[in-house]
Amino acid sequence: MPSSGRLVRAKSNEREKSSLLPIPFQELIIFFSVQPNPIFLENFMVGYSAAVIRRQQFLIRCLGGGYNSGNKNLHYSSLRMQSLMGGGGFTLESDVISILRSITPSLDPSRHKGQAGKIAVVGGCREYTGAPYFSAISALKIGADLSHVFCTKDAAPVIKSYSPELIVHPILEESYNVRDEHKRSTSAKVIAEVDKWMERFDCLVVGPGLGRDPFLLDCVSEIIKHARQSNVPIVVDGDGLFLVTNCLDLKVLNCEVNYQDGTQQLLSLAKGLGGVTILRKGESDYISNGEEVSAVNMFGSPRRCGGQGDILSGSVAVFLSWARHNAKGGWSASPTILGCIAGSAILRKAASLAFENKRRSTLTSDIIECLGESLEELCPVS
Template sequence: MKELIEKLGREPGSHKGENGKVLVIGGSEKYTGAPALSAEAALRAGADLVKILTSEEAKPIVQSFSENLIAESYGSKFDEESLEKAQELEEWADVTVVGPGFLSFEPSALQEFAKGAGKLIVDAEAIEHLIDTENNFFTPHSGEAEIMAEKSGSLKMYSFETGNTVLMKGEKDRIFHGKQIEEIGSGCAGMTVGGTGDVLTGVLAALKAQGLSDGDAAVLASYVNGEAGEKAFEEFGNGLLATDIVEMIPKVLME
């Protein structure tokens, strides 16, 4: 993994925004923490700038989690009227995460947004509605992965036919990239706590935004998330929180 981490080196004379800009679309009144975890993980994984697009109700709560977060609103529900704002921010970003804590949206509006978007990292509730898109990332758990596999007979064929890179979360993460399959064994049982998947999407977004290839970004994101989880578990045991994993990300990348 050292060679992949070394690819993340930045130019001494670079300016704000030149080392990765990430947009996170998600959150709801019920799940305000999910997009914040993704955003904070992206910052800790080296992205220069991260913006969150969330519901009007969730925005002040999301913003309050950290002074490092920039939150904007798409209104009470992500619908056709939200598209102009979403497209404007998507054009600003290098990579867009869609799904963490995302409950209040019209599937047709989300699909319309995806048609004109660049690289997406699709998670959680957004997966089933964007499953037919191409050349993106998906981060399903085993149940969501089964639905995806049904499209083509297997996740391997799904990835090959769509060009989507699939990072299936589990005891050992499995990555399907074209006809290649990678298995990453870092991580621990303490990572069953809520929010670790949101952290993973943020790490993946940051690594891709910093210029790694799709396959390399997926492999390194899985490794970094797992190693950060192990470090957090060593310190906090079964009391670890997803936020503890976020704080360990720079330590893994600096080793």
């Protein structure tokens, strides 16, 4: 699970600067996490990190946004997802089941390969090969038809060895492998290769196992721009958060903020970033697109093994693509909100099932194996 600091921390090293601009895109999802630090707030035990809240506030200020600590009239989702400041309950299991059943496509014999979702993960380098695999295979386990991984040439053989189910493209390059005089032409080749596939994808996941090589990040920033031009929704997680942060050219500001305004700050942050959807991972998952705040805290596991965030990114990508094409039931929330709620709930349910069997030895691979069972339990195949 990525450090929450990645959303707002940028190193001053010029080699790590990227040309990507802030993304005012309605179907961009940014993930960041908080570590539980229980405090008592309006009769609820909730988890917050002071450092995370400070960084959020600084990001809001840099974007020209702000919040009024006296304003508690948030626009709550019609799904009865309550924010902390509302003083109400969290998501009911019946709401999650209704959402899942309204966006999950039926298994119709007349459908052809690809109609249940084509997901692409951009990530995977010499150091990190597990994260892109976890994200891509989770998409397949939930029900996507095809899952691609665009990674570096060094990472490709390893990722391919994990599973023959994935379509792996060894096209990304890192600085050590490209001469300075060849960087422009190499970058153009990388972008052209990804562009050949772009319009086929229903959602793009950027960041799992991406690493922080400056040349690689520059190439990926161009891939994000091309995805936006093709109107492909983007999920940003892992080192993708570092990429976005680096582009905003932010520094950490040490200041104290009011814990009780954390949810309002999340709302302002999403709005300040142009209406992107933010899923804030933690003891409870909070979701906002700048207009509403939703929360999911059902199920879950006390086992905090690494890689669960990668499962979440792949899961959200699938449910987001389904929500854009299959949403029924008259939900007023956007497809990105519905996709985040569904992805969060399925991961928590799968983690709960895996923990029941494996207890302390639960690993990410155990949770992945429970994804199908979890979806079937909440949304049986008709």
